[in-house]
Amino acid sequence: MVKELARPSASLRKGAAPPTAWAFLSGKYVPIGEARISVLTHAFNYGTGVFEGIRAYWNESQRQLYVLHMREHYERLHRSCKIMRITLPYSVAELGEVTLEVVRRSGYREDTYIRPVAYKSSELIGVRLHDLEDAFTLFAVPFGTYIDVDRGISCGISSWRRTDDNAIPARSKITGAYVNAALAKTEAQEAGFDEAIVLTQDGHVSEGSAENLFLVRGGVLLTPPGTDNILEGIVRTSIMRIAQDEGIPTQVRQVDRTELYVAEEVFLCGTGAQISAVTSIDHRPIGDGRLGPITARIKDIYFRAVRSESERYRDWVTPVYPGSAGR
Ligand SMILES: Cc1ncc(COP(=O)(O)O)c(C=O)c1O
Numbered sequence: 001m002v003k004e005l006a007r008p009s010a011s012l013r014k015g016a017a018p019p020t021a022w023a024f025l026s027g028k029y030v031p032i033g034e035a036r037i038s039v040l041t042h043a044f045n046y047g048t049g050v051f052e053g054i055r056a057y058w059n060e061s062q063r064q065l066y067v068l069h070m071r072e073h074y075e076r077l078h079r080s081c082k083i084m085r086i087t088l089p090y091s092v093a094e095l096g097e098v099t100l101e102v103v104r105r106s107g108y109r110e111d112t113y114i115r116p117v118a119y120k121s122s123e124l125i126g127v128r129l130h131d132l133e134d135a136f137t138l139f140a141v142p143f144g145t146y147i148d149v150d151r152g153i154s155c156g157i158s159s160w161r162r163t164d165d166n167a168i169p170a171r172s173k174i175t176g177a178y179v180n181a182a183l184a185k186t187e188a189q190e191a192g193f194d195e196a197i198v199l200t201q202d203g204h205v206s207e208g209s210a211e212n213l214f215l216v217r218g219g220v221l222l223t224p225p226g227t228d229n230i231l232e233g234i235v236r237t238s239i240m241r242i243a244q245d246e247g248i249p250t251q252v253r254q255v256d257r258t259e260l261y262v263a264e265e266v267f268l269c270g271t272g273a274q275i276s277a278v279t280s281i282d283h284r285p286i287g288d289g290r291l292g293p294i295t296a297r298i299k300d301i302y303f304r305a306v307r308s309e310s311e312r313y314r315d316w317v318t319p320v321y322p323g324s325a326g327r
Pocket of ligand 1: 053181207208209210211212230231232233234235236269270271272
């Protein structure tokens with residue numbers, strides 16, 4: 001007889017939703033426990049979904065929760081759907097309304113991670129994108145740091161290459177594509193590194209397992225181009241905006257692997273990772289092996305902006321709760 005399995009331990013449940021959470025599924029708001037899909041679901045079997053990861057930041061002094069770059073995330077979700085031939089029946093504005101409603105119903109007053117997914121929902125066997133039904137779901141979970149942002153992290157260059165645009169396009173945030181990120185991340189952590197850096201098929205620097213990458217050489221901030229199989233990150237764009245506002249020279253160009261070894265500074269960025277200084281790569285210290293001045297400056301500005309503490313970047317955030325203060 002097959003034994004029933006025990007409930008997983010707390011560490012296996014990190015990032016899980018509390019029982020009081022709400023979700024949006026098939027056009028309805030439902031308690032998280034009722035947000036269930038069939039094992040036959042096409043996206044579950046073949047990875048035919050696209051998704052976003054959106055953060056909301058709690059500002060304790062303002063008693064308000066702020067969703068970061070909501071419009072940009074939903075514009076990207078629409079672009080991902082276009083590539084994957086998924087019909088999303090909601091506009092960017094409507095997706096924003098659903099987001100605020102799910103977070104409000106869940107009642108979060110802490111940093112939160114929001115996960116919208118548009119996916120092929122037909123319950124049948126058959127690999128294709130056409131002649132299938134589409135669905136949309138969204139849920140939110142309390143979420144602190146994904147990668148330590150205070151301590152510098154160690155990275156290893158992955159033996160796994162990033163999928164090419166003509167294989168599984170990184171420009172579309174496709175659920176199935178994250179097998180590539182998972183292979184790279186586990187390889188890196190089992191080798192004793194915190195994170196992986198993945199290269200393109202032709203050996204240029206692409207990005208982290210699920211983060212974009214910046215480096216500093218000769219005082220110039222560099223980042224690989226969208227054509228080097230990166231996800232066109234929203235935090236990446238924000239960092240380029242901060243760099244421009246701060247007068248930090250910035251260049252988007254192809255990057256060689258060994259440029260990382262001799263860089264003055266390297267950092268990874270993304271919604272989950274936020275901004276993480278990389279202090280060693282393949283056992284070589286980056287700069288003097290500590291947080292560098294350009295990374296520190298950008299980080300400081302970014303972390304104030306996301307909690308709506310900066311006048312200049314106030315349009316990056318949307319308050320969740322009515323009025324100027326949360327309940
Ligand atoms: C593969 C990959 N690259 C980069 C990023 C960073 O993108 P963003 O800044 O939009 O979160 C992510 C995170 O979503 C990602 O999964």
